[in-house]
Amino acid sequence: MKRNVAIIGGGQTHHAARRHDVNQVEMVNEAIRAALLDARITIDEIDAVLLGNMEFFEGTHMTDCWLVDGTGVYGKPGLKITTGGTVGATIVCAGAHHVASGLFDKVLCIGFEKQEEGDTGAILSGVAHPLYGRSMAGAAVGYFAMMGTSYMATWGAKEEHSAMVAVKARQNARKNEYAHLKLDITIQDALNARMLAYPIRMLDMCPASNGACAMILADEKTARDRCTKPVWIRAMDSAHNEQFELDWRDVTTTRPIFSKVSAARLYRKLGVKNPVEYFDVFEIYEPATWAELVWYEDLSICGPGEGFKLIEDGMTEIDGPIPVNPSGGVLSTNCIGASAMLRVWEAALQIRGDAGEHQVPKEVNRALTTAYGGTNWAVLIALSGSSDE
Amino acid sequence: MTRELFEQELISMPMIVDVPYRFAAGKYMSRFLIGLKDNGKFLGIRCPSCNRVQMPPRIVCAACHVKNTEWVELGQEGTLAGFTIMYLPLTDPTTGKLHKPPFTYGSVRLDGCDSVIDHLVNIEPDVNKIWIGMRMKAVLRSKEQRTGDLSDILYFEPVEGQEKPGRQL
Amino acid sequence: MSEEKEYGPFEVDQHITAHSRYYAGKIGSLFYTTLRDHKKFLGIKCGTCDKVLWPPRGTCGRCFSQLSEADMVEIGPNGILETFTLITYHEPVHPRKAPFIYGIIKLDGADTGMAHFIDEVTFEQLETGMRLQPVFEEERKANILDIKYFRPL
Numbered sequence: 001m002k003r004n005v006a007i008i009g010g011g012q013t014h015h016a017a018r019r020h021d022v023n024q025v026e027m028v029n030e031a032i033r034a035a036l037l038d039a040r041i042t043i044d045e046i047d048a049v050l051l052g053n054m055e056f057f058e059g060t061h062m063t064d065c066w067l068v069d070g071t072g073v074y075g076k077p078g079l080k081i082t083t084g085g086t087v088g089a090t091i092v093c094a095g096a097h098h099v100a101s102g103l104f105d106k107v108l109c110i111g112f113e114k115q116e117e118g119d120t121g122a123i124l125s126g127v128a129h130p131l132y133g134r135s136m137a138g139a140a141v142g143y144f145a146m147m148g149t150s151y152m153a154t155w156g157a158k159e160e161h162s163a164m165v166a167v168k169a170r171q172n173a174r175k176n177e178y179a180h181l182k183l184d185i186t187i188q189d190a191l192n193a194r195m196l197a198y199p200i201r202m203l204d205m206c207p208a209s210n211g212a213c214a215m216i217l218a219d220e221k222t223a224r225d226r227c228t229k230p231v232w233i234r235a236m237d238s239a240h241n242e243q244f245e246l247d248w249r250d251v252t253t254t255r256p257i258f259s260k261v262s263a264a265r266l267y268r269k270l271g272v273k274n275p276v277e278y279f280d281v282f283e284i285y286e287p288a289t290w291a292e293l294v295w296y297e298d299l300s301i302c303g304p305g306e307g308f309k310l311i312e313d314g315m316t317e318i319d320g321p322i323p324v325n326p327s328g329g330v331l332s333t334n335c336i337g338a339s340a341m342l343r344v345w346e347a348a349l350q351i352r353g354d355a356g357e358h359q360v361p362k363e364v365n366r367a368l369t370t371a372y373g374g375t376n377w378a379v380l381i382a383l384s385g386s387s388d389e
Numbered sequence: 390m391t392r393e394l395f396e397q398e399l400i401s402m403p404m405i406v407d408v409p410y411r412f413a414a415g416k417y418m419s420r421f422l423i424g425l426k427d428n429g430k431f432l433g434i435r436c437p438s439c440n441r442v443q444m445p446p447r448i449v450c451a452a453c454h455v456k457n458t459e460w461v462e463l464g465q466e467g468t469l470a471g472f473t474i475m476y477l478p479l480t481d482p483t484t485g486k487l488h489k490p491p492f493t494y495g496s497v498r499l500d501g502c503d504s505v506i507d508h509l510v511n512i513e514p515d516v517n518k519i520w521i522g523m524r525m526k527a528v529l530r531s532k533e534q535r536t537g538d539l540s541d542i543l544y545f546e547p548v549e550g551q552e553k554p555g556r557q558l
Numbered sequence: 559m560s561e562e563k564e565y566g567p568f569e570v571d572q573h574i575t576a577h578s579r580y581y582a583g584k585i586g587s588l589f590y591t592t593l594r595d596h597k598k599f600l601g602i603k604c605g606t607c608d609k610v611l612w613p614p615r616g617t618c619g620r621c622f623s624q625l626s627e628a629d630m631v632e633i634g635p636n637g638i639l640e641t642f643t644l645i646t647y648h649e650p651v652h653p654r655k656a657p658f659i660y661g662i663i664k665l666d667g668a669d670t671g672m673a674h675f676i677d678e679v680t681f682e683q684l685e686t687g688m689r690l691q692p693v694f695e696e697e698r699k700a701n702i703l704d705i706k707y708f709r710p711l
Binding site for chain 2: 567568569570571572573574575576577578579580581582583584586587588590591700701
């Protein structure tokens with residue numbers, strides 16, 4: 001990178017099923033004020049504001065324009081970015097590019113979704129090709145369900161393994177004051193939950209949350225002068241996929257899977273030989289339990305087909321050797337526009353040692369975050385407490 | 390003055406955004422949809438570089454950046470690559486038609502094709518009676534009723550006389 | 559060798575219908591319930607900028623001060639016509655059938671304007687700077703159309 005970029009502060013709202021007490025602007029503003037306070041910076045010092053959510057989800061467009069009052073971008077340069085589920089991470093990448101370029105020193109990145117206000121089913125159907133697939137759209141749960149049946153058939157995993165992921169996520173969320181679904185559930189609760197689309201049950205799927213996340217990215221001089229615990233963005237990678245190619249649900253496919261492609265490139269950039277040794281914590285984007293198992297494999301945390309054994313052995317628990325999603329993940333909080341950014345922010349909190357009750361009980365120097373979006377493309381960001389390691 | 394404890398009434402405004410669209414299918418997609426409508430056939434293309442056969446057809450292979458010119462007529466049979474049993478009602482956003490649950494929905498890879506097609510599967514929604522690797526055949530609407538859309542395929546159906554293998558694939 | 563057929567353009571008509579619901583928040587709700595129940599208008603004062611903003615909002619966009627219900631002040635009900643126009647074409651999304659007049663009215667005490675219909679007057683009779691008053695619906699529902707239109711004082 002041309003210049004080093006650090007996260008010097010951030011904030012998030014208390015994510016919830018309902019936020020009737022604030023409108024979209026006011027909700028976004030909560031996260032921004034928290035971030036400015038955390039970074040000990042004022043809005044006047046911010047050089048640019050990048051904002052994103054799911055395109056048109058809430059039935060309002062051009063959110064970069066009309067949320068101006070609350071985002072502090074009045075009179076300043078700013079952009080809106082919408083890239084589907086990955087948007088939170090894409091905004092962080094874009095913010096990092098802005099700072100790394102040398103053209104901006106302090107950039108405010110915001111991801112949000114006031115999900116209850118939108119007709120997510122109808123708008124999400126707009127992702128599908130109008131002439132080939134839109135009539136089947138609205139079966140978003142179905143896509144992950146098919147991943148589940150394929151995974152079980154191929155590798156011999158059982159529904160219990162999905163329940164284990166569901167339990168880990170919500171029990172971790174109970175330690176995260178900002179998480180939406182803090183549930184004291186057991187494996188049996190997960191297996192008894194209402195079936196949505198075989199094998200996905202209610203507790204195997206992410207919720208719809210209202211919330212926002214904001215982070216401030218800065219150049220090295222600002223970070224060293226003003227921040228006691230800057231978190232450095234060491235590498236980013238992302239890989240798009242073609243439309244129609246939904247083969248990722250067939251877990252035996254030999255076609256390039258973009259999460260794998262992106263991870264391989266990122267590891268090369270950083271010289272990672274063994275991600276389990278290199279990274280101390282992972283915050284991955286799992287809209288459904290089966291997706292988490294597949295992420296373990298795509299990130300080479302384990303070999304193909306071994307993901308379910310990893311969860312069975314408790315390796316990815318918050319106090320395990322390979323903690324994954326100590327924050328509770330997307331399964332516990334899903335305000336889609338913010339979800340991918342929350343992965344980065346939560347990983348940053350771990351590196352800073354500021355995650356409170358859900359801080360992993362070991363030294364954290366480096367973290368890997370992932371984001372996932374429609375048409376199955378991925379954005380990966382590697383963070384470190386050090387600017388050169 | 391008495392102080393009244395009240396919960397503030399929080400106002401919301403419902404809105405309906407209803408947008409009509411007219412999509413042009415483009416050259417290759419038109420040929421595919423017309424092939425389906427007029428002849429009940431599935432047409433794919435083969436990439437000259439990586440040999441992938443893809444349906445629906447597209448002009449350029451995304452991986453190779455090479456123009457696809459070889460059209461491949463695919464059969465009506467294939468293999469079930471993934472499935473689920475939906476317990477949630479699914480409304481087709483293009484017609485407003487509701488599919489009542491439970492129903493089976495799957496991903497079929499037609500013989501000779503590298504990509505899959507997602508569609509309804511006409512089978513009893515019993516997880517013990519469906520397996521990955523099952524042989525499927527497409528059932529189309531009658532010619533008079535076809536409009537040149539994926540819904541011209543009514544559903545996929547298992548080929549007769551199959552038995553669930555002892556060990557799942 | 560199959561013969562190349564000229565395929566005509568193939569087009570498909572579709573709809574996307576999305577139902578959403580916008581929450582006004584505490585401040586917005588107070589504005590609307592006051593309008594519905596008392597036929598009064600509330601703006602919000604930013605102490606730093608010394609300006610009264612309509613619509614009322616949680617943050618002053620200019621100075622980024624945080625505002626709350628305690629900062630809300632009564633404005634109007636009358637105001638000054640800042641600008642106006644006559645709509646003479648029809649679009650399905652329009653709330654009224656053309657021709658209709660709408661304009662920006664700066665309510666007394668506010669520093670920013672409100673867009674609304676103007677009626678009981680012809681386009682030729684209107685002039686910027688004219689004083690207007692609101693006409694309310696009998697049955698009000700806590701939305702901006704609780705005001706039927708503005709008319710000259």
